[in-house]
Amino acid sequence: MKKSFLRSDKAILIIPSLALFIALIQWGIFLTTDLTEWKGGGFGMYTTLHPNTARTIWLEYDFNGFRVLQRPDELQKRIVEEKSFGERSSDVAAWFKNEMQKMRYFPYRSRLESFAKDFKAIANQSGQKISNICIKVGELKLNPKTDEYKYEIIKNECELVK
Amino acid sequence: MNSEVRQHSLFDLKDTLDIAGKIxxxxxxxxxVKYEGISPFIRSTGVLTxxxxYFMKDLFKQPLYWFSLSALMAIHVAQNYFASANHLFVMVYFSAIFGLTHYQxxxxxxxxxTSFKWMFTVFMGLATLHKGASLFYWQGGLFHDYILRGGILKFVFKAFIPNFSEITASNSQLLNDFLANAENFGKTLKLNNPISSLGLIGSLLAGSVVIVEGILVGLMLTKKFEKTKHALLLVFVISTFFFRLENIFLSLVSMTGFILCPKEQLTVRRSYLxxxxxxxxxxALHMRPGFYY
Incomplete structure (x- = not known):
């Protein structure tokens, strides 16, 4: 009787091939976009500084006649302190912080647009008028020969919500 | 005596499938239990499964059990594809291999x-290729950064450089303040170097990691040098432990070593366990041995 494919010797290669396939896709994506080498299942850890310490993300917007520029921690703190979103402020603030922190691993345009749209919609619901949202992603680059760190902007996207 | 001990032990050291499955x-x-980033539904379903x-031990031998765990983690990884740590991908692959194994x-x-041999080749081989292709890594950039901020080997350096901790603590603070100010975009920051030969140390550490990983990949593909390759893998895991807090990933690498270790090498198998x-x-206990930041 003929064995099914999953019970044949060839089945040994299914999972290693899948892992290799996903890793090669990740390699292609990080070479051509701003995806960090540390994420995406490609095993490129340690070849750059860890994004948790080297990448920052900033939300910039107009509010009450002021231009505000905040990192995730600052945004969370402000929402909680001002109770900007009523009783659920701490949940909303934690969600925004978490989403922003995750976005810095792979800050592509449509994802930033989606976040900005959610941010504006939730703010509008609570009666806050927010406009002109921009998102910046900064990255620290170390030159081992000179011991110098350079703080570069790798993404600066505006007009995220039409 | 040996047989008596074996009768009273909780498991048979030679039963690779059983032990590796439980690990x-x-x-x-x-x-x-630990990772709050995974959705409560996946976490609770996984824990229950x-x-x-553990109560119905035959489940460990059921392909469906392993495919369920693999699917649960795969859902999380798919939903958080660009934010998931690499060891979560590895867990999806490893559990799927166990599912396929029990389906045979x-x-x-x-x-x-054989599956684990190829998996080891893929993940360790890719890790080596990535490092080998990175000029930043060869220049010792990562180790440079860790040492400048007191992240690794601080106990060793403190023994020779009395003010090492003060310098690295000040460096960390300087860097945090630098990052926290958007006006610093485009600017540079030079930190105080606590060691004169930092560049050389960084490059030596980076080079030795690439060489050891490359040798391990090559040795695992052969059937020779069994003792040497497992001793090298154990040293690799233990030394990596002192540099990075990656205990889950290291336990998965050690489990791979255990699976690939010949049954007659009981001492090496015990060492892995x-x-x-x-x-x-x-x-599990959130213990940070203190080698890191």
Whole structure:
């Protein structure tokens, strides 16, 4: 009787091939976009500084006649302190912080647009008028020969919500 | 005497499938319990599934059990594809291999060992290729950064450089302040170098990691040098432990070593198990041995 494919010797290669396939896709994506080498299942850890310490993300917007520029921690703190979103402020603030922190691993345009749209919609619901949202992603680059760190902007996207 | 000890031990050291299955289940359990980034539905379902397996031990031999764990983690990884840590991908792959292994009618252990041999080649080989292709890594950039901020080997350096901790603590603060100010975009920051030969140390450490990883990949593909390759893998895991807090990933690497280790090498197998037990317990108890930031 003929064995099914999953019970044949060839089945040994299914999972290693899948892992290799996903890793090669990740390699292609990080070479051509701003995806960090540390994420995406490609095993490129340690070849750059860890994004948790080297990448920052900033939300910039107009509010009450002021231009505000905040990192995730600052945004969370402000929402909680001002109770900007009523009783659920701490949940909303934690969600925004978490989403922003995750976005810095792979800050592509449509994802930033989606976040900005959610941010504006939730703010509008609570009666806050927010406009002109921009998102910046900064990255620290170390030159081992000179011991110098350079703080570069790798993404600066505006007009995220039409 | 030996047979008496064997009769009273909790498991048979030569039963690779049974022991490795329980280790992987434990890794899943710790991850589901600890990792708040995974959705409550996945975490609770996963914990319940694993608890059932510990009470109904035949479940460990069921392909459906392993495919369920693999699917649960795959859902999380798919939903958080660009934010998930690499060891979560590895857990999806490893549990799927266990599922396929238990689906076989015969030669299950051979299937498991060969699959893990190729998995080790893929993940360790890719890690080596990435490092080998990175100029920043060859220049010792990562180690440079860790040492400048007191992240690694601080106990060694403190013994020779009395003010090492003050310099690195000040460097860390300077860097945090630098990052916290958007006006610093485009600017540079030079930190105080606590060691004169930092560049050389960084490059030496980076070079030795690439060489050891490359040798390990090559050795695992052969059937020779069994003792040497497993001794090297143990040294690799233990030394990596002192540099990065990656205990779950290291326990998965050690489990791979255990699976690939010949049955007659009981001492090496025991060493892997002791190492895995230590790595998993520090992870479960949130213990940070203090080598890191």
């Amino acid at each position: 992987l289940s434990m890794v899943f359990m710790i991850t589901f 694993i608890l059932c397996a 009618l015969e030669n299950k252990e051979k299937f498991l060992i 002791v190492l895995i037990a230590y790595l998993l317990s520090t992870s």
